[in-house]
Amino acid sequence: MAAVQADGARGTGRATPGTADSRRRRRYSRDLTGWLFVAPAIVFVFLFFGYPIIKNLTMSLQDYTTTTFFTGFAPWVGFSNYAAIVTDPIFITTVANTALFTIGSIVFQFAFGLGLALFFKRNFPLSGFLRSLLLLPWLLPLIASAAVWKWILDQGSGALNQFLGIFGIAPVPWLVNPTVALISVIGVNIWLGIPFNTTILYSGLQAVPEQLYEAASLDGAVGWKAFWHITWPSIRSVVGVVVVLGVVYTLKVVDIILGLTGGGPANSTQTLATWAYQKSFVQFLFGQGAAVSNLLIVVSLAFALAYLYMTRREVDE
């Protein structure tokens, strides 16, 4: 409606505004202008998201290997790539690792993030300054963070084992022991996510009206009670966004794992994302790599839809 009115205001005398025909024509040219602004982006998104997703689907049904690059020939093999993936001995390991990695990361990132957000909300001297310094790790490219942590977690002379050595604790094989490696990788990923969680949850907490707490304190709701009855319900939507975004981003993580362990030792830190990379770019089994990628998309998309559902509800509120 507003658009039509704006259009009418633009009648510059060349045509009398008002006749249905001219209005329709101007409306049409206006729509065209609008689409022209967006067109390059649409083309780009189609080319670099639409095409890869379709290509990934067809690749997963083909025997796509290095020879394909020379012959251009990739025979159709139906669902045998998927069959090969599912029956692969490390499939279960990979799925379990992905679940542990994602759940472990999210739970602790969120818990620490919320704890720190509540802590910084108390507005003590220098709290704003300290809170902004918390974002310092963001300046490091992920792979640089991975490098630093690989050094800190080094079994022989890493800082963590040096520190533990002070208390007489024997060196822990953080990244080379299959049982410990996954825990270490999750730990590093938790460290990475804490600043994001703290920042978003802190802004969520700031949006809770102070009067609510004042009113509640008159009724005797302080401390845990106040948190449970006022804070939590008020930030619930922010919590939803943080958690779902966290899950979706964690599912995609490759930098940290490849940098720290390369998926090893003995596939103990292999996740769906790193496995897809291994299949395509280490073993050059592009068909199987595409199949793993598609599994990953399905899982991500489930969470993506949950996220969109939540944000939409929030907009409606």
Added chain:
Amino acid sequence: MTATHAIMTPYGRSHRQDRSSQQWPLTVLGLVFLAIMIFPVYWMINSSLQANSGAATTSWIPLHPTFAGYRTAIQQQGRNLLTSLIVSTGTVLLALLIATPAAYGLARFRLRGMRWFVFVLLITQMIPAIVIANALYTLFNNVGLLNSYLGLILADTAAQVPFAIILIRAFMASIPPSLVEAALVDGANDVRAFVFIVVPISKNAIVTAALFTFLGAWGDFLFALTLTSTPAVRPITLGIYNYLGANVQEWGPVMATAVLASIPASVLLILAQKYISAGALGGAIK
């Protein structure tokens, strides 16, 4: 109630300030938390300044700092830093060229179908980069874009453009339509109104988007890993990764490289600080 509002409003400051004198213990606790969280950053800088980092002798404080690690790092990785700079700058330019008009189109015209495109943009944020890399590898192989600056710029732009559009659009939606309409009445066409009115007003949002695009492209690892294989075009992230692949004996140069790779982000953040509205970010997340 937007995040902007929340970040900008110092809620209940006065109410609290009179208590603040008793709250120094909290500051101490805060310092402890912060120390734990940024220890890796400290350790990176500390190790980069020690020549024999890697032997069991890395001390907790660089008492005898040396720049030998940096000398090695620049010798071995200087070229890769330059590559990253070229790719990231190219990505920022291309991404803004695509995202800014699109953001305006989506914010102002609100045509049928555009809602769908915004929905698609949100979905793209969920697509793992490995999916894109998998398909782009074969495409780039066919058209000769592997191991090229342009190939990396295109892939990085693809990854960054949706967020840039979402971010800029969130701001442009708040520009009063009357501003643009006034210009249109004065005889300007839509393109002129966009270039001379909308873009200058949106400077903060555009700079914020540029910064995030740069950081994203600079930190990109997966496209570098999959779409390049020769030393000719090798971003710094891959340079670091190649260090990690071998059994590292000398951590000094590796940490020096990590520090060098973190400098552009820090410099940009300081330079762009006054433009960055946390609010723009908050608006885009929602």
